[in-house]
Amino acid sequence: MDKYYSPSGKFDPKAILYFILISVIAMPLLGLAYSYAIWYIPIIYLNFLIAGAVGFAIAWLISKFVIKLGKVRNKALAVIFALLASIIALYSSWVVWADLVINMGESYGTSRIGITASNVDVNQLYILATNPATLFELIANINEYGTWGIKSTTVSGTILTIIWIIEALLIIGVTLLLTNGSRVPFCELSNKWFESKNLPPFNVVENRGELIKAIESGDPTAFDTLALVTKADQDHSVFTLFSSSNNENYLTVNNMKGKFNKDGELEFDDTLLVENIYINNELKNKLVNVKDIITPTLDSEETIIEDKIITE
Structure with a gap:
């Protein structure tokens, strides 16, 4: 693979x-x-x-x-x-x-x-x-x-x-x-585009190289440092998971770091860390279950950000 x-x-x-x-x-x-x-x-x-x-x-x-x-x-x-x-x-x-x-x-x-x-x-x-x-x-x-x-x-x-x-x-x-030119994976066996899913926002990925190396090697500890963010103005990472009916999975990861513009409005700088990297089923299951393992206490006046990466 x-x-x-x-x-x-x-x-x-x-x-x-x-x-x-x-x-x-x-x-x-x-x-x-x-x-x-x-x-x-x-x-x-x-x-x-x-x-x-x-x-x-x-x-x-x-x-x-x-x-x-x-x-x-x-x-x-x-x-x-x-x-x-x-x-x-x-x-x-x-x-x-x-x-x-x-x-x-x-x-x-x-x-x-x-x-x-x-x-x-x-x-x-x-x-x-x-x-x-x-x-x-x-x-x-x-x-x-x-x-x-x-x-x-x-x-x-x-x-x-x-x-x-x-x-x-x-x-x-x-x-x-x-124009979205083949940025979304396509399953040649089923002749369909992969289904995409934006996972809940996690903390910022501090070491891009280590994350990529761990995913490439299938290291089961690759996502051990992930935790859900709890505040709307918090820096975070966006994990987009692509899955096919043939049980293939790819992952795209972006860091989102907040800053205030000249009007005092919060904006996020989007940095692509890795795009469409293959992820095995063990890592996939561990990633989608991070939200079940770590249950943060949410501020009642703030909500978790749901950033959407454009995928077609």
């Missing part, structure tokens, strides 16, 4: 069908929503946040409906799907945005901030979408003159190009970063 899970590189051919459906239905709709949002929200900083949200949405759709349903265990293919989906969404947004420019109406607001009414024309959308040369020529012309400004100064040329590049990189980057 390998000490760490390694994706087989296989995938269900239906993944390609799922990707096509997502690409022709969901991605154009995301592009439409994104273009309307940045058109009617005249605050450039919020536009960057919207771009990141679009990347998150693309990553979720690809992870949920292409990688998971299509049983994609190929990291390179997962990246290709994510990259292509983000490009399709971006292209769709350019089509919609360019058409909004064509159909610009009256402007409302002040010299410092305002919006221009507009709406798309379906026939124009089709022409722009099916004629990339025409679309990019129009975009180049728009770039030369600009359509909006900051403090009465119209943004165009190089500055506008840089802003467009940043927004595109945000969408593509967030998509690639968050």
Whole structure:
């Protein structure tokens, strides 16, 4: 048995069908929503946040409906799907945005901030979408003159190009970063993803090397130092157990160390200690029974934190 899970590189051919459906239905709709949002929200900083949200949405759709349903265990293919989906969404947004420019109406607001009414024309959308040369020529012309400004100064040329590049990189980057590419183990015998379970939070793992060495060797004392945490602001570790119907198990461990941000709110820095390491049944049973062996006294005003690691 390998000490760490390694994706087989296989995938269900239906993944390609799922990707096509997502690409022709969901991605154009995301592009439409994104273009309307940045058109009617005249605050450039919020536009960057919207771009990141679009990347998150693309990553979720690809992870949920292409990688998971299509049983994609190929990291390179997962990246290709994510990259292509983000490009399709971006292209769709350019089509919609360019058409909004064509159909610009009256402007409302002040010299410092305002919006221009507009709406798309379906026939124009089709022409722009099916004629990339025409679309990019129009975009180049728009770039030369600009359509909006900051403090009465119209943004165009190089500055506008840089802003467009940043927004595109945000969408593509967030998509690639968050797309779940075979990070969840897959059982080839049962042809199913492993079931994942977040165990109750334990104390922080102080010695990463010792923990990994003990798990790799099947040392029955590997988890002897674990205890359940009792306070919401306490540093802790998150153990995510992956189990298959064929009695195989893998473990991912993260340390979560708390700190207060500038607003005085508690946040946790997430540090990955080990990902998808094989764990034998003896260690698995001992780990899941730690909560039965050690029963802490809980503060009535605080609850044990339940941190969730995104797994699909």
